[in-house]
Amino acid sequence: MADDIRDLARAAREASRVLVRATEAQRNAALEAIAVAIEQNVEAILAANAKDLVAAEPAVTEGTLSRPLVDRLRLSKGKVLKTIALGVRSVKDQADPIGKTEAATELDEGLKLYRVTVPIGVLGVIFESRPDALVQIATLCLKSGNAVLLKGGSEAFHSNRTFSRILVEATRGLDGIPEGWMHQLEAREDVQSILDMHDCIDLIIPRGGNELVQHIMANTKIPVMGHADGICHVYIDKDADIGKATQISVDAKMDYPSSCNAVETLLVHGDIAEAAVPSVIQALKDRGVEVRGDERTRALVDVGVADETDWSTEYLDTIVSVRVVDDFDQAVEHINTHGSHHTDAIVTENRSTATQFLQSVDAASVVHNASTRFADGFRYGLGAEVGISTNRLHSRGPVGLEGLMIYKYVVEGNGHLAGTYQGDDARSFTHRSLDETWPQDR
């Protein structure tokens, strides 16, 4: 690994230790400076973006880069001013995640314990295509007091470089903001360098397609926050309202077919299949969805064949597979076996079946009588979204700023010794819950 990248990571660690002491006002001033600098540099940003678009054309012609990917790369004056600069101000306006007292306990007279939120430390972010991802992630890190090493995709090379320069220059020398709080890496081999630095980087956040995320998860010992697949299900129970089932199935597939929380497989209880399958499938076909069914589905409607591989495929497209199941248990079994533990829904009017489903399905989000598409940081009211996680540690489901925080324990005493609480004359702990925040003098 290049020594200079290790130096950068060390510098990021140093910076994180300075940044954690920046006040909320200092971090917000830096975010405002970034928003202003983006507004003032629209022309430079668009010029850099134009270079990326021109450079992308041969790859599109050759077929190595898809047209939708290039479209996601494209910036406009409106997008820069409205979406990106405004996005920075909306991060600024979020509640300060640092220094919240999560719990306070009196251990004994004059001996108090506080659990206080602090940033995780140094994050490594690897992202594709959209250059606005750089600004979003970097500003979320700044707000939450985390230092960050970023590596963007080569297709947005010029745009990323320009945004990176703007952010670094806008925050240089500002009170409380250390040099090195963010750094953008540019060489292809830097990706592996980031993944290898488990002693310097605390968390990897991948922002990009399935393939990128899987590659990252397979090639690092650093915890990765995210999800590879989004194989989501809608289970239409025997006690479902068929109207709701139809609308929810269509919304869950068609609201945004290529998103991770779109449905890929519909499961239909055998007792309601005859009544529900034709109606649901017709509605999907009317919206242009390609439907693939198992044998029992195909006995009811004229659709293509779904086989075992369909149950484990994230189509990211206007395709859905359908399976008729024997009963509730088989539906849950199917979801827990083939799903990606991202988001799964049940449609039923039976309260007790719903509760059983929500308890039994092993997923980050479980949904009753609503679309899987609600599983999203904005819709959940988390404010800015860091990503959606299918991890079973730290953060699960849509992740907001809170997901970039950890805590430290603060003990305040007045000469207290552990020995006092041991042996024959041992003093007892009071362990009384306190309603106060740390520090008391601030």
Added chain:
Amino acid sequence: MADDIRDLARAAREASRVLVRATEAQRNAALEAIAVAIEQNVEAILAANAKDLVAAEPAVTEGTLSRPLVDRLRLSKGKVLKTIALGVRSVKDQADPIGKTEAATELDEGLKLYRVTVPIGVLGVIFESRPDALVQIATLCLKSGNAVLLKGGSEAFHSNRTFSRILVEATRGLDGIPEGWMHQLEAREDVQSILDMHDCIDLIIPRGGNELVQHIMANTKIPVMGHADGICHVYIDKDADIGKATQISVDAKMDYPSSCNAVETLLVHGDIAEAAVPSVIQALKDRGVEVRGDERTRALVDVGVADETDWSTEYLDTIVSVRVVDDFDQAVEHINTHGSHHTDAIVTENRSTATQFLQSVDAASVVHNASTRFADGFRYGLGAEVGISTNRLHSRGPVGLEGLMIYKYVVEGNGHLAGTYQGDDARSFTHRSLDETWPQDR
């Protein structure tokens, strides 16, 4: 990897999905059954333990097993009845960690979001020596609804096998408790098998010495909850009360010298060194502590030499190193560079210096005017302790039952579609915080 171990891990995943639905009463009944079975099988436990003690003797004679390790292996009737069986009942008496509603939000009329605690899933626990660790960890897992694969050290082979058999048999067939919720592995190669199963095991908890933990951390992609080193500091500030500094230094070293939260290095501010160093060091020497000092320390008192390696050594013994620092910043710099981010303390009467220290030192526990030895689950009032973590994700510092939990998001709607909240006629989310728990009908 042996296929049967993979089968065991799959069975553990299946079991975890059943166990999550067990009621608190069912899990507590299983814990009571375990406590009773341990009480009824004292003789069998002691007989198995005696076999381990006999088997250990040649290794002690050869010097490959230390006497203290054998002592930790030894069980007595009193220990089995009082400590172990009582320990199971104290886990039983903890508040139920499953199904707590951490947050509830109204997204829109009739559309509600709940964040509810659930078990992590399947844990892999690798432990050394003390056979009571098996019982403690397995019962913490049962209480928290996690399935567990355990691998104990060969020195406690017979004791572990007996405890494992007692736990499995005591819980077999009980309502709500699945077969396979715990399994003890016995072959040496099973350790690596556990570490390789990142698709089946969600979290590794090592319970043992530094070497074991480091080996595990270096050989798995599964998140590991724990700490390798405990290099803890006491910083004696220029505004310290020397009496407090002396008592705290002695307690932090001598309360239990081989524990991870014992102090290894004292840092003394240059302005107070002349007054503080002789008093503090004399008190340590009086308690039999070997003191190693840097040059400035040795100019004041007659002690051995501390060099760079001392700053990074966890003695786990009655040894302490001492360094005189120029100022506050050098102390913080020393701790953040050489420490293990476990527990660090400041002794000072200056409120503002204390706050600065507690904010600047990057450790799981930071302590003002008290001993580092307070960093412990029992003393912190967390109830049962899973371990102490220096991770920067999920759980940090002393970890209680809460550290074995994650959450899922539950969405309850009535036919709500994501499309309703988009486009020209978009409906707005209410995002109103609710004071209710899920499920409402339970």
